[in-house]
Amino acid sequence: MRAVDHKHIKNILEAALLGAGKPLTLEVLSSLFDSCSGPDRKTLKDLLKSLASDYEDRGIQLLEVGSGYRIQIRSSMSNSLIPLWEERPPRYSRALLETLALIAYRQPITRGEIEQVRGVTVSTNIVRTLLERGWVRIIGHRDVPGKPALLGTTKEFLDYFSLKRLEDLPPLSDIKDFKGLNIELDLPEPGQQQSEVIESKFSAHSSIEDNEKIGEDVSVGLKNTNSPS
Numbered sequence: 001m002r003a004v005d006h007k008h009i010k011n012i013l014e015a016a017l018l019g020a021g022k023p024l025t026l027e028v029l030s031s032l033f034d035s036c037s038g039p040d041r042k043t044l045k046d047l048l049k050s051l052a053s054d055y056e057d058r059g060i061q062l063l064e065v066g067s068g069y070r071i072q073i074r075s076s077m078s079n080s081l082i083p084l085w086e087e088r089p090p091r092y093s094r095a096l097l098e099t100l101a102l103i104a105y106r107q108p109i110t111r112g113e114i115e116q117v118r119g120v121t122v123s124t125n126i127v128r129t130l131l132e133r134g135w136v137r138i139i140g141h142r143d144v145p146g147k148p149a150l151l152g153t154t155k156e157f158l159d160y161f162s163l164k165r166l167e168d169l170p171p172l173s174d175i176k177d178f179k180g181l182n183i184e185l186d187l188p189e190p191g192q193q194q195s196e197v198i199e200s201k202f203s204a205h206s207s208i209e210d211n212e213k214i215g216e217d218v219s220v221g222l223k224n225t226n227s228p229s
Contacts, residue, residue, distance in 0.1 A: 006047060006050075009033070009038075009039055009044075009047055010047050010050065010051050010054075012032055012033075013029060013032075013044075013047060013048060013051060014051060014071070016029060016032060017062065017069060017070065017071040018071055022067070022070070023065050023066075023067035023068035023069060023070040023159055024068045024069055024070070025067070025068040025069075026041065026044060026045070026068070026069070028068070029044060029048075029068075029069065030044055048062065048064075048069055055071075059073060059074055059077045060072065060073055060074065061073075061074050063162055063164075064164045065158055065159045065162055065163060065164055066154075066155035066156075066157070066158025066159050066163060066164065066165065067155045067156075067158070067159050070159070072162070092129075093126075095118075095120075095122075095123075095126060096126045096129060096130070098118060099114055099118070099122055099126050099127075099130065100130060100135060100136070100157075102114050102117060102118070103130070103136055103151050103152065103153060104153050104157070104166070104169060105169065107139075107150075107151065107152040107153060108139055108140060108150035108151065108152050109150065109151055109152075110142050110148040110149065110150060110151065111127060111148060111149070111151070112148055114151075127151075130151075133156075134154055134156035134157075135153060135154060135156055135157040135160065136151050136152070136153060136154065136157070137151070137152060137153075137154050138150065138151060139151070139152040153166070
């Protein structure tokens with residue numbers, strides 16, 4: 001395929017991602033081209049990577065998140081664009097954010113297990129809000145008396161926090177250094193202000209001692225994110 005074709009395809013990809021207003025999968029992007037003469041999967045990925053490089057010094061970026069590829073504003077631009085947002089973002093309590101963090105790091109997890117770690121009761125409103133927000137879903141039930149629901153995160157959670165997969169979460173041991181993650185108590189609506197995610201691996205085999213300290217560490221981490229850098 002000639003270079004001129006590559007440029008045309010990149011223009012189509014850019015237009016599609018800007019016009020869609022939501023993440024697009026590789027399959028959807030591939031459907032924009034003729035199956036015979038269009039780019040193959042590898043070429044498409046290479047062109048998306050090239051397009052992302054084109055944005056390196058600009059106020060927007062191309063990211064691969066849980067639901068596909070998306071063009072969005074950089075988090076560093078958010079404060080400058082606040083006047084464009086007419087509606088105030090919803091406020092979420094520290095308890096809700098700690099609960100969300102526990103689900104993200106220890107899923108699948110039950111409400112009772114969250115309460116055991118945090119040392120306080122998790123209100124029904126918190127779980128309902130996370131479910132309605134689309135960040136959390138019921139993925140099964142624990143095989144114990146009462147069959148408590150097992151909670152896990154969703155693709156919407158990954159999309160909102162600009163994550164491709166759960167492994168992109170910062171290590172649990174680094175949670176108190178979440179300045180780059182920029183989780184705030186005054187969270188914005190999707191598409192308004194995205195969190196800048198630290199590129200690091202999630203430790204899936206945290207020790208029991210780490211698990212018991214999650215509630216304390218999350219609280220410290222959330223406090224630090226609201227401190228001046």
